[in-house]
Structures are given as structure tokens and as C-alpha cells.
Amino acid sequence: MDTLKLEIVTPEGQIFCDDVKDVTLPGSEGEFGVYPGHASLVSLLQAGVIDIELDDGKHEVVAINWGHAKVDENSVTVLADGAVAIGGSSEGAIASSLENAKKLIESMSDSDVAIATATAKIESIARAGR
Amino acid sequence: MPNLKDIKRQIKSVENTRKTTKAMKLVSTAKLNRAKLAAQQSRVYADKINEVLSEIAYKINQYKIGGIESRFFEEISTPEKVDIVFVTADKGLCGGFNIQTIKEVNRLLAEYKEKKIKVRLRGVGKKGVAFFKFQDIELHSEYLGVSSAPTYEKAQEIMCEAVEDFKNGITDKVILVHNGYLNMISQELKVNHVVPINVPSEYESDSKSLMELEPEEDETILESLMKKYFEYNMYYSLIDSLAAEHSARMQAMENATKNATERVDKLTLAYNKARQESITTELIEIISGVESMK
Numbered sequence: 001m002d003t004l005k006l007e008i009v010t011p012e013g014q015i016f017c018d019d020v021k022d023v024t025l026p027g028s029e030g031e032f033g034v035y036p037g038h039a040s041l042v043s044l045l046q047a048g049v050i051d052i053e054l055d056d057g058k059h060e061v062v063a064i065n066w067g068h069a070k071v072d073e074n075s076v077t078v079l080a081d082g083a084v085a086i087g088g089s090s091e092g093a094i095a096s097s098l099e100n101a102k103k104l105i106e107s108m109s110d111s112d113v114a115i116a117t118a119t120a121k122i123e124s125i126a127r128a129g130r
Numbered sequence: 131m132p133n134l135k136d137i138k139r140q141i142k143s144v145e146n147t148r149k150t151t152k153a154m155k156l157v158s159t160a161k162l163n164r165a166k167l168a169a170q171q172s173r174v175y176a177d178k179i180n181e182v183l184s185e186i187a188y189k190i191n192q193y194k195i196g197g198i199e200s201r202f203f204e205e206i207s208t209p210e211k212v213d214i215v216f217v218t219a220d221k222g223l224c225g226g227f228n229i230q231t232i233k234e235v236n237r238l239l240a241e242y243k244e245k246k247i248k249v250r251l252r253g254v255g256k257k258g259v260a261f262f263k264f265q266d267i268e269l270h271s272e273y274l275g276v277s278s279a280p281t282y283e284k285a286q287e288i289m290c291e292a293v294e295d296f297k298n299g300i301t302d303k304v305i306l307v308h309n310g311y312l313n314m315i316s317q318e319l320k321v322n323h324v325v326p327i328n329v330p331s332e333y334e335s336d337s338k339s340l341m342e343l344e345p346e347e348d349e350t351i352l353e354s355l356m357k358k359y360f361e362y363n364m365y366y367s368l369i370d371s372l373a374a375e376h377s378a379r380m381q382a383m384e385n386a387t388k389n390a391t392e393r394v395d396k397l398t399l400a401y402n403k404a405r406q407e408s409i410t411t412e413l414i415e416i417i418s419g420v421e422s423m424k
Contacts, residue, residue: 001200013171040335043185043344044351068355070182079179079358104363 002036003055005075008062008083015062015083016052023076024051025069026118034071041071045120048118049086049125050078061086061125063101063118086122098122134408137401141394148390154223155383162314162376169311169366169373176366183359186352187327189341202356203298205326205402209302211248213270213292214238215324217308218258219375220278225382227317227375228257231309234319238305239267250301252292253369277375280368282361289364293357296325306363311373317380320370324363327356 024033024036026048044055057119084101088103089093105118140180187203218228235251235258242249250270253259255277262269271291276284295301302322314316343351 007178009175011172013176014174027344040189040341041344042182042341042351042355044354068182068351068358070185077178077182079175079182079355 002074004034004036004038006052006078007076007078008050008064008078010083012082015080015085016060019055021055021057023053024063025076025078026050027069034076037073038071041069041072043069043071045069045078045080047114049101049121051125052079053113054108059125063104063122065104065107086125133172134401134404137313137397137404139321141397141401144390144397145394148387149393151383151386151390157382158380158383162373162380165313165369165373165376169370172362172366172369177363179355179359179362183327184357186341193227201299201323205328206304209247211250211300211301212242212303212305213252213295213302213366215251215252215288215292215306216254216258217277217306217371218253218255218261219371220256220275221375221379223382224375224379225385227382228255228261228307230317230319231307232258232261234307234321236353238307238321238389252288253329254288263377277362277368277371280365280372281307282365285365285368286361289360293325293360306367308371309374309378310367310370311377314377317374320367322363322367324360325357 003021004023006016006018006020006023007014007060008016019095022033022035024031025043026046028044028046031048032043043065047065048063050062052062054060056087063084064080067078067083067084069079070077082104084097084104086097086101101121101122105122106115138249190203214235218231221369222228239249239251251262251267253262253269253272256274258270259272259274273288292301292304296304303326306320306322306324308320308322309317310320312324345351
């Protein structure tokens, strides 16, 4: 099966780099999903969450505050200003990463609606994950 | 015969110098670790953003997409005015670190002079600025106190001016020169042609579809991406240069400490020789005095 090479980088280093099945990005014009074979695209990203579906069907979530995404047929590059991967081995680690992600989004986004949407999404994902 | 007191004083002085250089080395080592980490972390981002911009430039050139921003992507065959931004340290005592950058800038100056291209210099860091001032070479602008404590805001300020001039057609090219960090013991000189964004000649994109921009009604996305690209390149140069400066200083100070140790050894030897000589002379004097009394 085809996969996409996804890379998420921030000024603090690389957050994610792996082959994935598909990815959903928070574009400034609305959320969009990318599957292998997507047409080339450069998009502005707003504060929100990146939902990654891994090769084995598992989901990973990364929250970002602002950035750009470059998409072509077989790779996606996300240049984010700040990003927090949500997850961890223990309950505590997951909770603290969730807290960080919320803070990150609240610090960047100026509209309450965007914050609320993103936080709600993070929470729903967190619940689903547990 | 060398004076015993003089040698003693010299040894003391060299030992003091050694203490200073040793302390400076330790300080640099500590600072280097921090600066190195910062540089390595942002290298990934800098590389990626350059890669993305190169690909966009490639596509724009390939499909001849015009627009206000096209000036940023077109390589001008006969540039008339070039801006060189160079980054040196604010402090000395770091071996050949600053000299290397200055030499490269001088080489570029000579090269462009031959081609009859006007060059403007923008200097970052006290050492480089002082050098060119001493040579009576005019600097268009100078930024002091940035290279020892680089921040994103300062990088923004420097780059903003250079890019603004390019945008308005005052300059045709902006080159960034800095001495970057390679590893603990060596530095690497980096010359980066920031604008126009150059596409590697052998560049071959495996993606064949036309690139879409989103939001597409205006050019804000390219503008913001490019702004980020320029600023980040500048910022990266600053932190990379800082890491290199510390590694250079660490090495220079280590050499100085080593030299001082050798010097102390030599002086101690000379001191002991002189002491022995004086004892021998005194002995001879005493013995011959005793002999003469017999």
C-alpha cells in the first residue's frame, strides 16, 4: 500500500518523521486530509491539531500553533512555529502533554472560536485514546 | 647570567595568564554546549524551509508563474548591486574565527569589483565592523551586540532591511556570509545566497503536478513563507556563528593554555639552571677563600 512521508519540524527540532497512511491538517481555509497521490499544494496552517494515521492504523496527534504545509504526491512537510506531540507512555505524561498543547494553541490563536474548536478536538481525541 | 628574580617574575606572569586562558576555555566549553544544541535543533528547520522554498522556486520558474513575488525567484544574470551581510563575533580571542569570515568577504568584494558590480556591506559583530572601518571600507549598516546574544527579533530587524531593499529594486542580490559550526574542533565557512532564491541546477522534482496555493486569492502565503525563510536564515546564521565562535575560542584557549604550560616548564628549567650556577659560583668563591687563608 502507498504511504506518505510525513515530516513535522519546528525551530526546536524535528517532532515527527515517518511513513504514514494519511494525515489531516488544520489549513487556514479549513481542515483538509491528505492521502498518497495528493496534488502539490502549499497551505497556511492555523492553530489546531494534526491527526496522523500510522501504517498500522494507530492514530497520533500533534498540536501546532501556526505554520505552513507543503504537500506533494508522496510527501508532506509541515513547518510549524511550535508543536507539541500528544501522547506518552503513562497517564501523567499524556495529561501533561495535553496541557502543553492547550497552552500552545491558546498562546497563538486570537479568536476564541478557534481555541475552543481546537481544545474540544484535543479533548475528544484524548478521550478516544484512553 | 639571567637574573633569578626576573625569571621568577616571568614564571609568575605566565602562570597567571594560564589561569585566565584555562578559565576562558571552561567558560567557552559550557557556552558551546548550549549554543551547539540550539544550532543543531534549528538546523533541521532551516534545511527544511530551504528545501521547500527551492522546490517552490523550481516550480515557479518551470511554469513561469508571474506575479509580484517573481523577482524573488529569478536569477539575474547581470546584477548591478549586491548586498553582503556578514556575521562575525563581538569579541576576539577566538583564533582565526573572525579572520576567515573577513577574508571571504574581502574575496567577494574583489570578485565583484572585477565584474564592476557595486557591493554594499552590512556587518554584524564588532570585530568585522572594526576591521572594515580600519580599512576605510564603507559599511552600509552595522549591528553590534547581536552576535553574542542572538534573538529572533534582532535577526528579523537585520533581514527585514536587506529584503526590503531587494524588493524595491535597490539591490539585486543578497548574500549571507558566516562561519558556521562543523564540530567541536572545526568551523566551516558558509556563503548563502539568500535572494534570489536559487534552485540547485541539478534539481529534479519527482512531483509533476502544478503547485496550488491555499489561500489562493492573495499572495499572503508565499509572502509569509518567504518572510519566515529570510528571517530564519538570518537567525540560523547568528546561532550557528555563535556556536562556531565558542568552539573556536575553546580551541584557541586550549592552545594558549598548552603554550603557557610549555613556557612555564622552560622557564622553570632556566630558573633551576641559573640557581645551580649561582650556587656553584658561591661555592667556588668560599672554597677559594678558604684555600687562600691557608
